[in-house]
Amino acid sequence: KKTNVASKTEEKVVLKFGHILAVGTLGDKTANEYAKRVLEESNGRIVVEVFPAGQLGTLPENMEALEFGVLAMAFVDGSMLSTIVPEFGMIALPFILRDFEHAEAVLASDTMKAFEDKLITLKGIRPLSWHQNANRVFLTKKPIYEIKDFHNILVRSPEAKLYMDTFQRLGMKPTPIPWGEAFTALQSHIVDAVDGDPILLEQLGFYESAKYLTDTRHIISTLGLAVSEKKWNDLSDEDKEILSRVALEVKDFHINNFFTDVNAAFEKLEAAGVAITNIEDKQSLLDLFKPYWSEYAVGLENGEKILQEIIDAK
């Protein structure tokens, strides 16, 4: 260990930042913006190297890589973290984040801080900032106006219990199909619906074979800009300050661009002839899913209390 602080501050720090988002997506831009600003703020001393599009691994791999210090930084996913710290599953529950402001309040709350501390102690993954990312919607082959329109639709599901439960509760029939085969599955009628980020669904052309979009925003996925605790402990306080501050700055950068991108995607979808509908009776959705929230909360220590804190967050 180096004791000479003066020489340490002059030392170059290289941090490898891996994420799975495609090149040129907002998440990738945010990562690059982060690298750029950190470089500026540190006068060229801290170099963040961004590896996009899963070059260094899948999402679960990146989480493990942070734990072992293979990666210095990565975007982690709120719902995926629930496989190691189940509490994170709470913020990924369907319809629990009501709108943008509520989601922001939850992400900045002390409740969330407590989850993070657990993540740091258990797995050595330290989130520096939380970014709202995809607001998931459905693409279907027939229009949806109320919950019963969902009944018996075969929907492509990611291979995660949360999604299968959500679809089942809506009365749909979840069919696990790898993302890579989702496009052809929708095209050939193996499934009649997919869910996902509207920006992505537009870019990948999924609307070519399903012309109805239901703007449910059933699950809001959250990206955590996280650093490996192993690397973190080696950094000077000055560097830690820069990394934390810039993380919160680029979070604003992310959000500001996010809504522009979502609106643009909706415009492009409408221009391509996609009919955009929504379930008018919002209360019916809440009534349907509140018991599910409680069910999930029961499995956790202080679950009911956490649930109430999330609902009440302001």
Added chain:
Amino acid sequence: MKKIIDGTEKLVSRVLIALLCTFVSIVIVQVVARYIFKSPLTWTEQTARYMFIWMIMLGIPVTFRKNMNAAFDLVTSRMDKKIVDFINIFNTLLITFFAGYYFFSSMHLVFRSTKTIAQGINIPINYVYTAQPICAVLLILYCLEKLVDDIKIVSAKRVVRKGGV
């Protein structure tokens, strides 16, 4: 000794057959449930995939022992047979090194994941991760067997040469 090693291969081959049979059937069940009964199953795909991983991991040592992996033999096929015998020992030693490293690497992964749950079907991820150290152990066993054979070949030739000249 040879008998025991042959026995492990025979056993593993039986398991391989059973695994392939099972996951083909599971995928058929998946198609039937979805298309005919219109009620897709949520466990089939992941279960089939995990069996596939087991099949590969158990198959790796067997294909090694049966010498079924393609090699680039353009250079060695033109070399003196005696030199190639030594190269074989060198190669097998390095493969043993890989297998040993793989064993520690995969054991590490198993121990670090004792509490991790597989995302879809709620089983501990270690039900699948464990396939890796088993693969490594069998591979080490077959490497050692091959080393003994290779060394026998080399030393046998030496003896012949000494006696002959």
Added chain:
Amino acid sequence: MLSILFLSFLILLILGMPIGYVMAVSATLSIASNSNLPGIVMAQKMFTATDSFSLMAIPFFMLAGHLMTEANITQRILDFSKTLVGHITGGLAQTTVMSGMLMAGISGSGAADASAIGGIMVPSLTKDGYDEGFAVSLIASCAALGPIIPPSIIMIMYSSVTNISVGKLFLAGVFPGIVAGIGFMGISYFYARKNGFVPSKRASLKVIGNGFVKAIGALIMPIIIMGGILSGIFTATESGAIACVYGLIYGLVTKSLTIEKIKRALLNATLSTVPAMFVIAVASIFGFIMARENFSSLVLNSILQISDNAYIVLFIVIGFLVALGMFVDTTAAIIMVVPVLVPLIGRFGYDPLHFAIIIVITLVLGALTPPVGMLVYIVAGVKNTPTERAFAHILPFVIWILAIVTFMVFFPKVVLFIPNLMS
């Protein structure tokens, strides 16, 4: 770290160590020598690489192929296609190309096609007097049409890395795929003529009819598979399992399969799947180290220093990808190169779709080139053909694909005609 990786790779390759183990050992040496990289990454990468439903098509089609061989279906297809196209020079080779194109139209994976066609056609072609090496090269090249003619898993991967429309990318593959197939037919024609294959007499209608009746059980299979996929009964991967069931039922009904034969087919199917999967698994560690050490951005950045001319840069990039493809698996190459390549090349004003299809085809070519050519290895696995022999006839196929790539560089309008027509 990269120097250890590449140096040990080359040395061990020359020393004749099996390719999968060459990659495994050189990756181990690199990881072990780097204190910043925990060893656990090896197990993690190998696991994730094999944890793929799409790759399960390989054992499925391998099994279907072995069942068909055990049930003697292969022989009947051979007899029938001979009555049909036997009078054309290189008739059986032409049949292979045709079935390769049809398979490509239903399956998204080159590896699956290689095992599906290889399992049946390697024995047929060699029985008919074709050189085993030529048979392997031909079938591997036909399997390479799999990821070019839609659907295509490689294209899906490309689109997930760059968010380009999958549908459009699929359509862009139709034209080059068909042209490639026609070229392969030409190559087969010249090969057969040069080697004095005597075309048999044109068979009478009655003989054709007899052959058809005998082969009908086998000929229905592609119809079942294609029909099933197109009508949404099963996915391309699942179709492999359906093919197995079909082969099994056929064999039991015709009483040509016994329990012993089924067992043998099962074991052989696993044993021909595993070496290919092992290479895929260790290639992922190999690719990870190269990506982590910024290999592709180092190379690509220096390419951009050479010239400002859009064509020259594109050709140098293609050259680099061909060279990379010699050693790295297509899937790994896409993950490694495309994220770096797309932003770098963006400023030259290429249509992203035009660029995408050029890159995809160039990288697919890597599965055919020695020393690491996945598709060639999978097909060679059927009869354990020695590597040297397997690659001996690959050159004309590789040149034809390169010619198509060159054409595509200069004539984007032709390449983009079909996708533009559809939208």
